[in-house]
Amino acid sequence: DAGITQSPRHKVTETGTPVTLRCHQTENHRYMYWYRQDPGHGLRLIHYSYGVKDTDKGEVSDGYSVSRSKTEDFLLTLESATSSQTSVYFCAISESATGPYEQYFGPGTRLTVT
Amino acid sequence: AQSVTQPDIHITVSEGASLELRCNYSYGATPYLFWYVQSPGQGLQLLLKYFSGDTLVQGIKGFEAEFKRSQSSFNLRKPSVHWSDAAEYFCAVGRSGAGSYQLTFGKGTKLSVIP
Numbered sequence: 001d002a003g004i005t006q007s008p009r010h011k012v013t014e015t016g017t018p019v020t021l022r023c024h025q026t027e028n029h030r031y032m033y034w035y036r037q038d039p040g041h042g043l044r045l046i047h048y049s050y051g052v053k054d055t056d057k058g059e060v061s062d063g064y065s066v067s068r069s070k071t072e073d074f075l076l077t078l079e080s081a082t083s084s085q086t087s088v089y090f091c092a093i094s095e096s097a098t099g100p101y102e103q104y105f106g107p108g109t110r111l112t113v114t
Numbered sequence: 115a116q117s118v119t120q121p122d123i124h125i126t127v128s129e130g131a132s133l134e135l136r137c138n139y140s141y142g143a144t145p146y147l148f149w150y151v152q153s154p155g156q157g158l159q160l161l162l163k164y165f166s167g168d169t170l171v172q173g174i175k176g177f178e179a180e181f182k183r184s185q186s187s188f189n190l191r192k193p194s195v196h197w198s199d200a201a202e203y204f205c206a207v208g209r210s211g212a213g214s215y216q217l218t219f220g221k222g223t224k225l226s227v228i229p
Contacts, residue, residue, distance in 0.1 A: 033216075042204060042221040043158075058216070090157060102148070103217055105157040 003027050004106035006091050012112045019078040021109050023091030025071075031094045032074040033058075033103065034066060036087040043090065049074055081113045116141040116207050120220035127195050128228045135190040135223050137205035146208035147188040148217065149179055153201045161203075164188060175199070200227040 003026030013019050023032060031050055035043040045058030047066040055066050063085060065077045078085055088110050092103040117140045127133055139145055146165055150158040162173025169181040179190045188205060202224045206217040 040221060042219040044219075045216060048216065092158075102160060102163060104160065105150075107157045 004091060004093055004104060006089075006106040006109050008109060009107065010110045012114060013081050014114055015082060016080050019081050019111065019113075021076045021089055021091075021111070023074045023076070023106060025074075025093050027093060027095070027104075028071060029093040029095040030071075031103075032068065033092040033094075034064075034074065034076045035090045035092065036060065036085075037090060037108075038087050046076065046089075078111075081111075083113050085111065086113045087111060116145075116209055116218050118205050118207050118218055118220035120203075120205055120223050122223045123221070124224045124226065126226040126228060129197050130194050133190075133192045133195045133199070133225070135203050135205075135225070137188045137190065137220060138186050139188065139205070139207045140186065141207050141209065143209075145188075147179075147181060148206040148208065149173065149177070149188075149190050150204045150206065150219075151175075151201050152204065152222075158204065161190070195225075195227055197227045197229060200225055 005024045007022045033048040034046040037043050044060045046060055046064050047058055049055045049068040052068055067075045088108050090108045091106040094103045119138045121136050148163045149161040151161050152158045161177050162171050162179055164171050164181045172178050177192050179188055181188050202222045204222045205220040208217050
């Protein structure tokens, strides 16, 4: 299994509070991604990173920001959480040298916004 | 823009029966195609992938998939299902984007297995 951890694994927070989710990898892969998974929607890309300090928006980026100051860490921040951001969040990594489109997923973070 | 359709939201099969999960994609160029499996409460695990070459690809856990360009399909098959195969299955198509490689996922097919 790819060395990907996510923290926290579960979080309950109140509407309007800031939340930061962390993805940590030990594979030294270049690309990192944040997805959200909701019933009936599959996985949707929030933001991605193609290197340290290089990030871009995905399909559902509104209300989210990201940062990547080190190769191994990719942070997802909800500046002011809303109930619509209740979801399961997955981090993924990939490395073009071994297969550009293969992505390996972390275990997920279940976030509940009350 | 690319898209992926998994027509079946939920499929139930008996243990030992054969399985086929459907996936249709829309993409303007040669697609890179994937199947992932997700067990309850877990992350996604890569089952198999198609990049080029032989259109029948073998994956882990006894799964295979066949790429049919004329039908824009990449259906997943298994000859004999085991109870442990009960999970949700996602088809995905990959493309090169602005500075990265991105996957677009279908909405998933949930597989239930009757003992």
